Amino acid sequence: MLGDMIATRDSYGNALVELGKEHDNLVVLDADLAEATKTIKFRNAFPDRHIDCGIAEANMVGIAAGMSTAGFVPFASSFAMFAAGRAFEQVRNAVGYPKLNVKIGATHAGISVGEDGATHQCNEDIALMRTIPGMVVINPADDVEARAAVKAAFEYYGPCYLRFGRLAVPTINDEASYKFELGKGVELRKGNDLTIIATGLPVSESLKAAEMLEADGISAQVINIHTIKPLDEDIVVAAAKATGNIFTVEEHSIIGGLGSAVAEVLAEKCPTKVTRIGVKDVFGESGPAKELLKKYELDAEGIYKQIKASL
Numbered sequence: 010m011l012g013d014m015i016a017t018r019d020s021y022g023n024a025l026v027e028l029g030k031e032h033d034n035l036v037v038l039d040a041d042l043a044e045a046t047k048t049i050k051f052r053n054a055f056p057d058r059h060i061d062c063g064i065a066e067a068n069m070v071g072i073a074a075g076m077s078t079a080g081f082v083p084f085a086s087s088f089a090m091f092a093a094g095r096a097f098e099q100v101r102n103a104v105g106y107p108k109l110n111v112k113i114g115a116t117h118a119g120i121s122v123g124e125d126g127a128t129h130q131c132n133e134d135i136a137l138m139r140t141i142p143g144m145v146v147i148n149p150a151d152d153v154e155a156r157a158a159v160k161a162a163f164e165y166y167g168p169c170y171l172r173f174g175r176l177a178v179p180t181i182n183d184e185a186s187y188k189f190e191l192g193k194g195v196e197l198r199k200g201n202d203l204t205i206i207a208t209g210l211p212v213s214e215s216l217k218a219a220e221m222l223e224a225d226g227i228s229a230q231v232i233n234i235h236t237i238k239p240l241d242e243d244i245v246v247a248a249a250k251a252t253g254n255i256f257t258v259e260e261h262s263i264i265g266g267l268g269s270a271v272a273e274v275l276a277e278k279c280p281t282k283v284t285r286i287g288v289k290d291v292f293g294e295s296g297p298a299k300e301l302l303k304k305y306e307l308d309a310e311g312i313y314k315q316i317k318a319s320l
Contacts, residue, residue, distance in 0.1 A: 011179035011180065011181060011213060011216075012179055012180030012181070013152070013179070013180050014177040014178065014179055014180075015151070015152040015177055015178070015180060016173075016174060016175055016176060016177045016178065017116075017149055017151070017152065017155040017173040017174050017178065018045075018046060018047045018116040018117070018173045018174060018175055019047050019152070020149070020151075020152045020155035020156045020159075020173070021046070021047055021048075021086075021114055021116065021155060021159060021171070021173045022046070022047030022048055022049070022050035022051060023047075023050060023156060024155065024156040024159035024160060025037055025048060025050065025051040025084060025114075025159065026050050026051050026054050026055075027156075027160075028159065028160060028163055029051055029054060029055045029058065030054075032082070032163070033058075034080055034081050034082055035058065035081075035082050035084070035163065036058045036059070036060065036076060036081045036082070036083050036084070037051045037052070037055075037058065037059050037060070037083070037084045037086060037114075038059075038060045038061075038062055038069050038072060038073050038083055038084070038085045038086065039052075039059070039060070039061050039062065039069075039086045039087065040061075040062050040063065040064055040065060040066045040069050040086070040087045040091065041061060041062075041063050041064045042086070042087055042088060042116075043059070043061060043086075045088070045116065045117065045175075046086045046087065046088070046114065046116045046117075047116070048084075048086045048114070060072065066087050066091045066092060066095045066096040066099075067095065067096045067098070067099045069085050069087070069096070070085055070092075070096045070099035070100055070103055070104060070111070070113075071099055071103050072085075073085040073104070073111045074099075074103040074104050074107070074109050074111055077109045077110045077111050078109065082110060082112070082163055083111055083112065084112045084113075084114045084159075085111060085112070085113050085114065086113075086114040086115075086116065087114075087115065087116075088115070088116060088117040088118075088122075088129060088131070089115035089116065089117055089118035089119075089131035089134045089172060090117070090128070090129050090130070090131040090134075092113050092114070092115040092134075092170075093113070093115055093131060093133070093134035093137050093138055093170070094131060094133070094134065094137070097137055100113060100138075100141065100144075100168075100170075101141050104168045105141040105142060105143060105144055105168055108143055108167055108168065109167075109168060110166050110167060110168070111168055111169075112162050112163070112168075112169045112171065113138075113168075113169065113170045113171065114159075114171050114173065115131075115134060115170060115171065115172050115173065116173040116174070116175065117129065117131075117173075117174070117175045118131050118134055118148075118172045118173065118174055118209075118260070118261075119131070119132060119174060119209070119210060119260035119261060119288075120132060120260060120288060120293040120298075120301045120302065120305060120307075121174055121175060121176040121210060121260060121298040121301065121302060122175050122293075122298070123175070123176070123295075123296065123297055123298035123301060124295050124296065124297065125295070126293065126294060126295035127292040127293045127294055127295070130292075130293035132260070132261050132262045132287075132288045132293065133261075133262055133265070134170075134172065134261070135148065135172065135237055135259070135261050135265065135266040135267065136261070136262060136264060136265025136266055136269070137265075138170040138238075139237065139238050139265065139266075139270065140265075141168070143167060143168060144168050144169070144170055144238065145162070145165065145167065145168065145169040145170065145191070145236065145238060145239070146169075146170045146172070146236070146237045146238040147161075147162065147169060147170065147171045147172065147191075147235060147236050147237070148171075148172040148208045148209040148234075148235060148236075148237055148259075148267075149171075149172075149173070149209065149235050150178070150181060150182075150207075150208070150209055150210070150212035150213065150233050150235060151178055151179065151180045151181050151182055151212070151213065152178075152180050153180055153181075153182040153183070153184045153187050154182055154187070154189060154233075154235055155173060157187065157188075157189035158171060158189055158235060159171065160189075161189050161190075161191050165191060172209065174209065174210050174260075175298070176210065176298045176299075178210055178213055179213045181197070181212065181213050181216065189235070191236055191239075192236045192239040192240070192241055193236070193241050193244075194206075194232050194233065194234045194235075194236075194241035194244040194245070195232065195233045195235070196230065196231070196232050196233075196244070197212070197216060197231045197232065197233050198216060198219055198229070198230060198231035199230055200219065200228040200229040200230030200231070200252065201228040201230070201251070201252060202227050202228045202229065202252060202254070203222075203227070203228075203229050203230070203252050203254040203255070203256060203316070203320070204229070204230040204231075204232060204248040204249070204251070204252045204254065204255050204256065205218065205219060205229055205230065205231045205232070205256045205257075205258060205312075205316070206232045206234055206245065206248065206255060206256070206257045206258070206267070206271055207231065207232070207233060207234070207257070207258040207259065207267075208233070208234045208235065208237060208258075208259050208261075208266075208267045209259065209260055209261075210260045210302075210307075211258045211259060211260055211286075211307055211312065212231075212233045212258075214258075214302075214307065214308050214309045214312055215231050215258050215309075215312055216231055217309035218309045218310075218312040218313040218316065219231050221309065221310075221313040222313060222316065222317075225317070227320070229316075230248060230251070230252060232244060232245075232248060234267060234271075237266070237267055237270055238270070240270050240271070240274060242274050242278065245271055245274050245275065246274065246275070246278050246279045249275050249279045249281040250279060253281060253282070254281070254282055254320075255271065255275065255281055255282065255283045255284070256283075256284045256285075256286055256315075256316055256319070257271050257272075257283065257284070257285050257286060257287070258286045258287065258307070258312055259286070259287040260287065260288070260302075260307055261287055261288060262287060262288050262289075262290070263285040263286070263287040263288065263289060263290075264290060266287060267287075268283065268285030268286075268287060269285075271283060272285070284315070284316070284319045286306070286307070286312055286315050286316075287307070288305055288307075289305075293305075
């Protein structure tokens with residue numbers, strides 16, 4: 010059963026505040042977007058540990074890198090388009106290359122940014138961050154998982170990229186029993202005929218699509234991959250061996266993201282048909298988030314239709 014609707018960017022802000030109460034060395038940097046990224050919650054609670062760097066994302070990453078060498082654990086925050094796109098060289102050379110303990114909190118990822126349009130809808134960030142050696146890439150599916158992911162990133166020593174969304178999504182995990190384990194996929198639904206491997210916002214939609222398939226007599230396994238790098242290769246290979254038909258679903262380009270990561274593993278370890286569902290080789294456009302998800306077939310009905318067409 011799906012729970013409360015909460016945007017994972019809100020989860021990010023809330024998690025930072027909770028961690029800030031426990032750890033004096035946690036600092037948060039933002040690039041003039043604190044209200045949007047929700048780091049304003051941390052700024053209100055700990056104004057002395059929040060640094061607004063202005064509209065200068067590359068500089069912000071450099072500051073975070075420097076602070077990490079002085080014993081702080083910095084979370085550098087901005088929209089995914091700017092954190093992964095505009096500041097890519099600084100993330101690569103100032104954080105990734107020296108393997109510094111910097112966390113990149115990237116909100117407003119994917120086409121669900123909505124009315125901000127193609128320039129702000131980052132469907133390339135997972136691909137970019139995956140290519141940086143040693144970079145951990147995390148894309149949580151709901152509020153419970155997002156807050157747990159922020160804590161896990163804080164506890165992990167090394168560079169991390171965390172991806173959050175603007176659009177509210179249903180809670181699918183039970184906080185009392187949920188355990189986040191870095192680099193481990195989670196089976197949300199058992200199935201025998203095919204496997205849906207999803208990440209981020211489309212995980213809940215994939216669960217709905219699986220129910221629609223069940224009504225057609227098709228048994229679909231659903232796996233949530235919250236950590237795209239390092240990828241849980243064991244759960245991917247096991248699913249391929251069990252069902253022999255893999256569908257990946259992501260609010261990201263089908264080039265370089267989850268679909269590519271899964272296909273790479275299976276090409277080497279268990280050759281299996283993989284159908285990538287996501288943003289095709291196109292830019293997004295301006296419009297209400299839910300209508301965009303429907304147009305680009307990333308809602309439950311769109312996922313269901315694409316799987317049926319492939320079958």
